[in-house]
Amino acid sequence: MDCDKLSPSTGFVAKLRKAWTISDSMLCVGIDPDPSRFPSPLKGRSDALFAFCTSIADATAPFACAFKPQIAYFASLGAEDCLEALMDYLRQRHPGIPTILDAKRGDIGSTAEHYAREAFERYKADAVTVSPYMGTDSIAPYLTYKDRGVIALCRTSNPGGADLQGLEVQIPDADWQAFPAGAQPALRSQLPLYEWVALLAAHRWNRDAQMALVVGATYPLELARVRELAPDLPLLVPGIGAQGGDVAAAVRAGRDDLGWGMMLNSSRAILYASDGEDYAEAAARVAKETADLIRQAAGGETDHAHPISRGRRDTG
Amino acid sequence: MDCDKLSPSTGFVAKLRKAWTISDSMLCVGIDPDPSRFPSPLKGRSDALFAFCTSIADATAPFACAFKPQIAYFASLGAEDCLEALMDYLRQRHPGIPTILDAKRGDIGSTAEHYAREAFERYKADAVTVSPYMGTDSIAPYLTYKDRGVIALCRTSNPGGADLQGLEVQIPDADWQAFPAGAQPALRSQLPLYEWVALLAAHRWNRDAQMALVVGATYPLELARVRELAPDLPLLVPGIGAQGGDVAAAVRAGRDDLGWGMMLNSSRAILYASDGEDYAEAAARVAKETADLIRQAAGGETDHAHPISRGRRDTG
Numbered sequence: 001m002d003c004d005k006l007s008p009s010t011g012f013v014a015k016l017r018k019a020w021t022i023s024d025s026m027l028c029v030g031i032d033p034d035p036s037r038f039p040s041p042l043k044g045r046s047d048a049l050f051a052f053c054t055s056i057a058d059a060t061a062p063f064a065c066a067f068k069p070q071i072a073y074f075a076s077l078g079a080e081d082c083l084e085a086l087m088d089y090l091r092q093r094h095p096g097i098p099t100i101l102d103a104k105r106g107d108i109g110s111t112a113e114h115y116a117r118e119a120f121e122r123y124k125a126d127a128v129t130v131s132p133y134m135g136t137d138s139i140a141p142y143l144t145y146k147d148r149g150v151i152a153l154c155r156t157s158n159p160g161g162a163d164l165q166g167l168e169v170q171i172p173d174a175d176w177q178a179f180p181a182g183a184q185p186a187l188r189s190q191l192p193l194y195e196w197v198a199l200l201a202a203h204r205w206n207r208d209a210q211m212a213l214v215v216g217a218t219y220p221l222e223l224a225r226v227r228e229l230a231p232d233l234p235l236l237v238p239g240i241g242a243q244g245g246d247v248a249a250a251v252r253a254g255r256d257d258l259g260w261g262m263m264l265n266s267s268r269a270i271l272y273a274s275d276g277e278d279y280a281e282a283a284a285r286v287a288k289e290t291a292d293l294i295r296q297a298a299g300g301e302t303d304h305a306h307p308i309s310r311g312r313r314d315t316g
Numbered sequence: 317m318d319c320d321k322l323s324p325s326t327g328f329v330a331k332l333r334k335a336w337t338i339s340d341s342m343l344c345v346g347i348d349p350d351p352s353r354f355p356s357p358l359k360g361r362s363d364a365l366f367a368f369c370t371s372i373a374d375a376t377a378p379f380a381c382a383f384k385p386q387i388a389y390f391a392s393l394g395a396e397d398c399l400e401a402l403m404d405y406l407r408q409r410h411p412g413i414p415t416i417l418d419a420k421r422g423d424i425g426s427t428a429e430h431y432a433r434e435a436f437e438r439y440k441a442d443a444v445t446v447s448p449y450m451g452t453d454s455i456a457p458y459l460t461y462k463d464r465g466v467i468a469l470c471r472t473s474n475p476g477g478a479d480l481q482g483l484e485v486q487i488p489d490a491d492w493q494a495f496p497a498g499a500q501p502a503l504r505s506q507l508p509l510y511e512w513v514a515l516l517a518a519h520r521w522n523r524d525a526q527m528a529l530v531v532g533a534t535y536p537l538e539l540a541r542v543r544e545l546a547p548d549l550p551l552l553v554p555g556i557g558a559q560g561g562d563v564a565a566a567v568r569a570g571r572d573d574l575g576w577g578m579m580l581n582s583s584r585a586i587l588y589a590s591d592g593e594d595y596a597e598a599a600a601r602v603a604k605e606t607a608d609l610i611r612q613a614a615g616g617e618t619d620h621a622h623p624i625s626r627g628r629r630d631t632g
Contacts, residue, residue: 034426070427072421072427072430072431073427073430075396075434075438076433076434076437078396078400078438080391080396084394104447106420106422107388107420108472109474111348111388114386114391114392115391121392122391131420131422131449132449132480133447133449133469133472133481134469134472134474134477134480134481135474135475135477135478135481136476136479137474138476153449153450156424156449156450157424158450158454160424160451160453160455161450161451163448163451163516164451164509165449165451167485167487167509167512168485169486169509170484170485170486170506171483190486193480193485193509
């Protein structure tokens with residue numbers, strides 16, 4: 001095993017590994033601000049959007065291994081300047097917690113270069129989510145930013161995900177030959193599309209250990225299969241919280257050999273835990289409860305009781 | 317054939333049909349502004365971005381059936397306000413030419429609703445490009461805007477497109493049964509992923525005739541196959557111009573029964589036709605030449621010589 005490759009000392013994956021051990025948490029706090037659901041003390045305030053996002057971030061930071069602002073919520077409001085300010089704030093106030101810009105971009109050539117510039121230069125995100133539908137040359141422009149992460153959609157948490165991702169696909173022999181023998185599933189001839197994406201991400205796209213995958217908590221069997229095919233890749237796992245995925249089942253299916261490996265995302269359940277004066281405290285409480293639930297599920301057979309020593313071992 | 321459905325009197329597809337016949341053109345002008353390539357008279361001007369885009373639009377409008385601003389070029393510059401102003405300008409100055417926001421968005425539930433709001437309310441686009449990777453419930457939120465178009469990626473113009481889109485997929489019987497018998501290809505058991513996307517778009521997602529598809533000019537055989545599976549859907553066809561796709565082959569493969577049906581996109585070859593004072597005239601000249609080339613290729617066996625009568629017949 002090439003430890004230098006799997007535990008680089010800089011970059012998104014290294015930052016995430018440190019954040020797992022320091023926070024002793026695999027909770028990712030999704031920042032999807034919807035002004036119609038803002039707590040009463042913020043209603044009518046001109047700085048409500050920024051105040052809400054930063055209050056939530058500050059309150060939940062002790063329990064978070066990552067922050068994930070969703071760009072659509074800012075774009076629909078014409079509030080890109082607020083998103084820029086939020087990303088700056090997160091980097092300065094919470095420098096140990098990686099930021100993921102959830103944008104699910106997907107395009108090619110010079111257009112993809114512009115999207116990469118948007119995510120990594122304008123918003124200075126540690127990682128960005130991308131769609132794999134346009135293939136290898138749509139992923140490549142993001143990978144030129146060697147210290148950043150690229151998180152490809154694999155098996156998403158929605159029922160419609162199966163429309164494409166669940167279809168059995170036939171992989172041409174020539175494509176298989178590019179993979180190391182160990183990466184070839186026993187049944188070579190056919191596999192679901194999302195498994196093929198997991199293999200592309202874990203091998204073809206992961207030369208510099210920058211890749212991660214989105215796999216929904218709502219499909220634990222698929223999550224386990226992705227973990228098998230991509231043993232070292234971090235998994236961003238939506239679908240717990242408001243979407244109802246079973247935390248314990250997801251953690252058992254998706255953790256890596258060391259008992260880490262996941263960013264379990266919760267957005268609405270944390271953001272809108274209370275609509276009163278206590279909204280930040282309520283968010284912190286739900287974040288803590290969720291992180292505890294994740295830790296209990298992960299800790300059963302692992303070494304999670306000693307986060308600091310784990311931290312030294314993993315990142316040293 | 318349900319003519320009301322295929323030729324609705326309002327909405328994106330109706331506006332596009334009118335634009336085809338009034339302009340007698342199937343050229344889509346892609347607006348991908350890159351300041352490093354701006355013509356010398358605009359260098360250093362604070363309004364260069366807006367001036368460039370509007371000059372190109374005004375110069376090429378007589379030869380265009382659609383305008384397609386690519387949002388990444390604005391987002392990487394932090395110039396969403398300029399894109400808003402450009403979309404307003406296009407709607408006011410060129411009301412007959414539909415606008416396509418090229419954003420390739422793909423997400424689910426409330427996030428997709430926010431992306432739809434961004435495209436259709438903030439930018440007021442007539443249509444938006446989307447990725448199909450997340451399936452039916454990722455397309456649905458856009459379709460609630462009944463007068464707007466949704467253009468799904470199908471077979472893209474880049475080589476890496478084949479990594480996923482070209483894979484042979486196995487369609488479960490239950491999924492086939494939802495399609496009309498005529499839509500089922502003779503060889504039911506297996507087909508490339510992009511053909512399945514074409515079938516989903518043409519049937520499951522097209523109840524209100526809002527769908528179109530992105531198919532690259534660089535793969536004319538695939539283009540012909542998509543036209544066969546989706547005989548009535550407009551096709552947005554990148555890959556001519558700077559990407560080198562053969563215009564005549566693409567038009568022969570992708571036109572519909574009436575000799576229309578395509579938006580052949582050219583961006584860089586038009587935008588950067590000259591870097592001198594004459595950049596707008598040069599853009600117009602290349603746009604006219606491209607539209608002429610498309611018309612010649614389309615006109616061989618059709619009725620293109622009488623655009624006005626066609627216009628009345630198609631849209632009345």
